[in-house]
Amino acid sequence: MSVRVIFLGPPGAGKGTQAQSLAHEWGVPHIATGDMLREAVAAKTALGLEAKRHMDSGGLTAQAEALDAVFTRAGIALDRVVFFDVSRAELLRRLTGRRVCKSCGRTFHLVSAPPKVAGKCDACGGELYQRADDSEATVATRLDVYQKQTAPLLDYYRRSGLLTEIAGEGPVNEVAEAIRKAVGQGVGR
Numbered sequence: 001m002s003v004r005v006i007f008l009g010p011p012g013a014g015k016g017t018q019a020q021s022l023a024h025e026w027g028v029p030h031i032a033t034g035d036m037l038r039e040a041v042a043a044k045t046a047l048g049l050e051a052k053r054h055m056d057s058g059g060l061t062a063q064a065e066a067l068d069a070v071f072t073r074a075g076i077a078l079d080r081v082v083f084f085d086v087s088r089a090e091l092l093r094r095l096t097g098r099r100v101c102k103s104c105g106r107t108f109h110l111v112s113a114p115p116k117v118a119g120k121c122d123a124c125g126g127e128l129y130q131r132a133d134d135s136e137a138t139v140a141t142r143l144d145v146y147q148k149q150t151a152p153l154l155d156y157y158r159r160s161g162l163l164t165e166i167a168g169e170g171p172v173n174e175v176a177e178a179i180r181k182a183v184g185q186g187v188g189r
């Protein structure tokens with residue numbers, strides 16, 4: 001059977017990783033809905049025009065409404081919306097941990113891929129630094145913007161009974177299992 005699920009979650013919540021592997025497991029395409037809408041609008045298809053009308057109307061839930069309209073017109077029913085709940089502290093830890101070598105550009109992560117010697121590149125011994133984009137202040141602002149934009153979306157899907165919140169902080173396989181349960185797709189089904 002086909003599964004139609006939207007994954008929502010802040011930057012750093014791991015939804016891209018889960019979407020890719022679960023889409024593969026379920027044999028369904030993984031589509032970034034923002035890209036899909038932009039492409040449909042650019043191509044001026046009937047769906048695109050309908051989506052544009054909704055997005056132009058503004059509201060904070062414009063994207064959700066545009067998606068609904070596109071899905072309805074295409075005869076697609078959404079099975080579930082999964083929200084990745086990850087604490088702000090954990091998101092900050094994940095998103096501010098990147099370090100880049102000044103000499104060769106190689107990327108490390110203090111949590112998931114630390115260098116062998118603190119502050120030094122494994123490949124060339126160069127000095128590691130933090131990009132401005134990865135600084136705590138920048139990341140905190142990104143998270144604030146996300147939260148502000150997403151709160152109405154969550155309300156929208158909660159009201160429609162489609163929303164399931166899952167704990168997004170555990171190991172990748174546990175998070176995947178929580179999503180399978182939320183969507184009703186057991187392993188090997």
Ligand SMILES: [Zn+2]
Nearest residue numbers: 101104121124
């Ligand atoms: Zn290096």
